[in-house]
Amino acid sequence: MIRLQSVSVTYPTTARPVEVLRDLSLDLHDGRFTVVIGESGCGKTTLLNLIAGFLKPTSGSASIDNRPIAGPGAERGVVFQSDTLLPWQTVQENVAFGLRLAGQSPQQRQARAREYLALTGLQDYADAAIWELSGGMRQRVSLARALAVDPRFLLLDEPLGALDALTREQMQEHLLQVWKASGKGIFMITHSVEEALFLATDLVLLRARPGRVGSVRSLEFGARFVAGESARSIKSDPEFVGLREEILNQLLHPQADVVVEGALS
Ligand SMILES: Nc1ncnc2c1ncn2[C@@H]1O[C@H](COP(=O)(O)OP(=O)(O)OP(=O)(O)O)[C@@H](O)[C@H]1O
Numbered sequence: 001m002i003r004l005q006s007v008s009v010t011y012p013t014t015a016r017p018v019e020v021l022r023d024l025s026l027d028l029h030d031g032r033f034t035v036v037i038g039e040s041g042c043g044k045t046t047l048l049n050l051i052a053g054f055l056k057p058t059s060g061s062a063s064i065d066n067r068p069i070a071g072p073g074a075e076r077g078v079v080f081q082s083d084t085l086l087p088w089q090t091v092q093e094n095v096a097f098g099l100r101l102a103g104q105s106p107q108q109r110q111a112r113a114r115e116y117l118a119l120t121g122l123q124d125y126a127d128a129a130i131w132e133l134s135g136g137m138r139q140r141v142s143l144a145r146a147l148a149v150d151p152r153f154l155l156l157d158e159p160l161g162a163l164d165a166l167t168r169e170q171m172q173e174h175l176l177q178v179w180k181a182s183g184k185g186i187f188m189i190t191h192s193v194e195e196a197l198f199l200a201t202d203l204v205l206l207r208a209r210p211g212r213v214g215s216v217r218s219l220e221f222g223a224r225f226v227a228g229e230s231a232r233s234i235k236s237d238p239e240f241v242g243l244r245e246e247i248l249n250q251l252l253h254p255q256a257d258v259v260v261e262g263a264l265s
Pocket residue numbers: 011012013018020038039040041042043044045046047
């Protein structure tokens with residue numbers, strides 16, 4: 001389990017120190033799909049950077065299995081909004097890239113890359129060049145590359161934000177299928193309330209200035225999708241629609257916060 005305990009982050013900018021997160025506590029459980037939503041600038045990426053080990057808290061602690069997070073680690077794979085693929089390499093070479101750093105033989109790397117290309121539905125594109133792929137396919141390559149090193153947690157910073165609406169819906173379904181098949185813990189940032197509701201098992205609303213947890217909810221819409229219900233049926237369910245409006249209202253009128261107890265541990 002990844003645990004953030006009373007973390008605060010203050011950036012020492014040239015004008016004056018900026019307190020971005022204050023006294024934030026959050027648990028990320030193995031195998032759960034935690035989604036963070038909150039207004040622009042409330043500190044979501046800062047939170048992801050803490051979990052990834054790119055940043056240390058100004059105060060408080062970030063730990064994995066009670067060990068302090070001292071930097072990036074192979075058990076936490078990160079996928080960013082814009083892909084960071086190597087354009088001169090093929091799809092399969094990109095997926096195998098991280099495995100070279102992990103010290104695997106060429107045969108092991110190719111076998112593992114093929115396995116994760118199949119998981120992300122890209123088995124027919126192994127030899128394609130990156131520039132031949134659509135935005136959604138590139139994000140799937142990024143996902144396959146992060147999964148191939150077998151992290152316990154995937155950290156996704158607005159991974160679907162640059163995609164058109166239809167591809168985004170398809171990728172949401174795809175993410176849930178990958179989550180189910182891989183059993184990984186996922187931590188994801190999004191700006192879309194609908195996306196957050198559909199994907200999250202644990203939905204975290206961040207409050208702004210300084211960023212702190214407004215509420216945490218346990219949800220089962222994603223579990224219903226992986227159990228076989230269609231995305232359209234789930235997203236048009238009155239319960240889903242009602243929650244979407246409620247959360248939009250909370251984002252627009254922060255005083256409407258409700259902290260749901262028991263979802264943090
Ligand atoms: N390295 C930094 N130095 C100084 N200020 C920073 C730094 N990184 C982020 N900030 C500031 O901290 C605040 C939170 O930034 P962060 O990127 O974490 O928010 P966010 O919720 O992810 O935003 P968005 O939704 O717009 O991506 C912003 O005001 C940003 O300008």
